[in-house]
Amino acid sequence: MADDATRAMIIDGKAFAASLVDRITTATAALIADHGITPGLAVVIVGEDPASQIYVRNKGETTARAGMRSETHRLTDTTSQDELLALVQTLNDDPGIHGILVQLPLPSQIDSSAVLGAIDPDKDVDGFHVVNAGRLAVGLPGLVPCTPLGSTLLLKDRLGDLSGLHAVIVGRSNIVGKPMAQLLLAENCTVTVAHSRSRDLPALCRTADILVAAVGRPETIRGDWIKPGATVIDVGINRVPALDPARAAEGKTRVVGDVAFAEALDVAGAITPVPGGVGPMTIASLLANTYVAACRAHGIVRSALDA
Amino acid sequence: MADDATRAMIIDGKAFAASLVDRITTATAALIADHGITPGLAVVIVGEDPASQIYVRNKGETTARAGMRSETHRLTDTTSQDELLALVQTLNDDPGIHGILVQLPLPSQIDSSAVLGAIDPDKDVDGFHVVNAGRLAVGLPGLVPCTPLGSTLLLKDRLGDLSGLHAVIVGRSNIVGKPMAQLLLAENCTVTVAHSRSRDLPALCRTADILVAAVGRPETIRGDWIKPGATVIDVGINRVPALDPARAAEGKTRVVGDVAFAEALDVAGAITPVPGGVGPMTIASLLANTYVAACRAHGIVRSALDA
Numbered sequence: 001m002a003d004d005a006t007r008a009m010i011i012d013g014k015a016f017a018a019s020l021v022d023r024i025t026t027a028t029a030a031l032i033a034d035h036g037i038t039p040g041l042a043v044v045i046v047g048e049d050p051a052s053q054i055y056v057r058n059k060g061e062t063t064a065r066a067g068m069r070s071e072t073h074r075l076t077d078t079t080s081q082d083e084l085l086a087l088v089q090t091l092n093d094d095p096g097i098h099g100i101l102v103q104l105p106l107p108s109q110i111d112s113s114a115v116l117g118a119i120d121p122d123k124d125v126d127g128f129h130v131v132n133a134g135r136l137a138v139g140l141p142g143l144v145p146c147t148p149l150g151s152t153l154l155l156k157d158r159l160g161d162l163s164g165l166h167a168v169i170v171g172r173s174n175i176v177g178k179p180m181a182q183l184l185l186a187e188n189c190t191v192t193v194a195h196s197r198s199r200d201l202p203a204l205c206r207t208a209d210i211l212v213a214a215v216g217r218p219e220t221i222r223g224d225w226i227k228p229g230a231t232v233i234d235v236g237i238n239r240v241p242a243l244d245p246a247r248a249a250e251g252k253t254r255v256v257g258d259v260a261f262a263e264a265l266d267v268a269g270a271i272t273p274v275p276g277g278v279g280p281m282t283i284a285s286l287l288a289n290t291y292v293a294a295c296r297a298h299g300i301v302r303s304a305l306d307a
Numbered sequence: 308m309a310d311d312a313t314r315a316m317i318i319d320g321k322a323f324a325a326s327l328v329d330r331i332t333t334a335t336a337a338l339i340a341d342h343g344i345t346p347g348l349a350v351v352i353v354g355e356d357p358a359s360q361i362y363v364r365n366k367g368e369t370t371a372r373a374g375m376r377s378e379t380h381r382l383t384d385t386t387s388q389d390e391l392l393a394l395v396q397t398l399n400d401d402p403g404i405h406g407i408l409v410q411l412p413l414p415s416q417i418d419s420s421a422v423l424g425a426i427d428p429d430k431d432v433d434g435f436h437v438v439n440a441g442r443l444a445v446g447l448p449g450l451v452p453c454t455p456l457g458s459t460l461l462l463k464d465r466l467g468d469l470s471g472l473h474a475v476i477v478g479r480s481n482i483v484g485k486p487m488a489q490l491l492l493a494e495n496c497t498v499t500v501a502h503s504r505s506r507d508l509p510a511l512c513r514t515a516d517i518l519v520a521a522v523g524r525p526e527t528i529r530g531d532w533i534k535p536g537a538t539v540i541d542v543g544i545n546r547v548p549a550l551d552p553a554r555a556a557e558g559k560t561r562v563v564g565d566v567a568f569a570e571a572l573d574v575a576g577a578i579t580p581v582p583g584g585v586g587p588m589t590i591a592s593l594l595a596n597t598y599v600a601a602c603r604a605h606g607i608v609r610s611a612l613d614a
Contacts, residue, residue: 129441130442130447131437134438134442135441136444137443137489138437140437164506165506166506166511172492174444181488182444185485185500188502190499190500190506191499192497192498193498195492195497197497198473198497199471199473204497207514
């Protein structure tokens with residue numbers, strides 16, 4: 001093993017997210033004091049998926065702690081598409097709600113894309129609406145998906161100006177890989193999007209100053225795929241059996257990223273851990289989007305991110 | 308100079324565009340015969356810019372020759388934004404018009420983005436509307452900007468399956484570079500977008516199986532920036548002084564691309580010339596978009612491109 005001096009700096013996403021939430025909390029207090037506007041986030045959950053229930057509770061609690069109005073709408077798993085669309089319309093029309101998030105996945109009787117497409121793009125704090133994808137693509141102000149937004153904030157905090165750096169993004173999903181490419185292009189990176197069909201992925205990754213892993217398969221990116229000194233952002237959240245065979249036999253699990261973390265530590269200049277890297281930034285970015293949406297709804301030009 | 312056997316194949320965009328227009332003409336005749344639907348394209352030009360006048364006349368003539376309904380609306384350069392927006396609304400509401408193209412540039416009293424944003428996205432045959440940018444980004448059916456669409460058709464005609472090839476696009480404009488990246492990603496290429504801030508652009512270009520030059524500066528991409536055997540798509544149209552000094556002194560000009568064509572001939576596997584490469588494909592793609600828009604407006608699923 002290399003000595004500590006040659007090991008990667010571990011990017012503390014949890015601490016950065018906490019400081020971002022603090023800034024948003026301060027900005028929210030000022031928005032209430034100066035303008036009488038309380039940012040409001042409505043989260044809609046349909047059914048009883050346990051993981052979704054945890055996410056939604058965390059989102060609601062963090063929103064409330066930041067001083068925002070938080071609403072959670074819990075619908076049964078027999079909810080019809082029309083009922084859900086009616087709720088979305090009510091929230092679209094509610095001037096006290098600036099952000100609407102419909103937790104995925106939705107039950108099979110509901111067409112997710114119809115529901116996401118019904119959200120007012122200016123309240124689409126998940127940034128999944130086609131209009132927000134278009135705004136991001138052409139460089140207009142919009143709302144950006146939370147995970148790539150959070151990843152970009154971590155990169156700028158770590159590296160400062162990203163101009164001219166070569167970013168390689170492995171993965172081309174609509175919610176991570178593709179918007180990440182747009183964000184890093186806007187930061188003047190040279191941007192490569194790679195994926196399962198890419199040839200000689202290891203060599204391609206080794207050209208990256210910034211390597212973003214959004215593959216969705218555990219520990220796919222190996223240490224020798226990383227250019228020495230590169231900054232690695234690991235977006236993956238994969239549940240695998242526990243290391244201890246006895247515990248694994250009991251069904252115990254652990255969470256790992258898309259990067260072989262222990263190997264990467266000896267090569268990268270900096271890397272986000274899993275958990276504790278990109279994950280905590282996602283919910284902080286959701287609050288940032290809600291704050292920005294509230295400001296824009298009232299024609300106020302300022303951003304918690306610049307605070 | 309290398310002998311002919313080692314010289315690049317010159318991609319005849321003019322011939323391919325003519326064959327595409329032929330296919331669209333046949334498909335249009337069938338659409339009229341089978342469904343009584345005549346695709347209709349309305350082109351709007353404001354002012355007297357000579358180059359725009361030529362483009363608009365060519366578009367109108369080609370549209371009519373393909374058997375489509377062609378309308379050209381000529382407005383004076385004192386037209387107000389409200390007058391132009393009213394015309395766009397009339398065309399949006401006209402069921403006989405399936406495609407609307409507002410020729411750019413517009414006079415300074417008119418906000419181009421407001422006008423382009425007012426066009427019904429389903430009639431936006433230029434593919435410039437933010438909704439079409441979003442549809443392209445997330446993989447929904449939409450209308451795609453004509454120059455990258457035409458360039459992609461040339462690549463597929465030349466190379467067949469593009470899967471796994473590394474495409475390097477130099478230039479990141481909203482009307483060429485960025486949509487080209489989306490189209491080639493959808494074809495399963497590994498896609499790199501480079502630009503003026505990119506470091507060591509020559510070395511980056513030399514990694515490309517497909518090199519797309521959309522820089523907007525004459526003969527920027529040199530022969531030794533090209534990987535031997537690569538396919539080069541030159542989107543540039545640059546007017547420079549004539550080669551003959553006497554003619555240049557008289558103000559005579561010639562048109563060159565963004566690639567140093569003579570140098571590239573000795574290295575590339577295939578290359579589009581300027582003129583006669585991508586240029587003719589742009590107008591053919593406009594007709595293809597108009598045909599597709601007419602089919603979709605009537606719920607008919609078929610494409611001239613597959614004919």
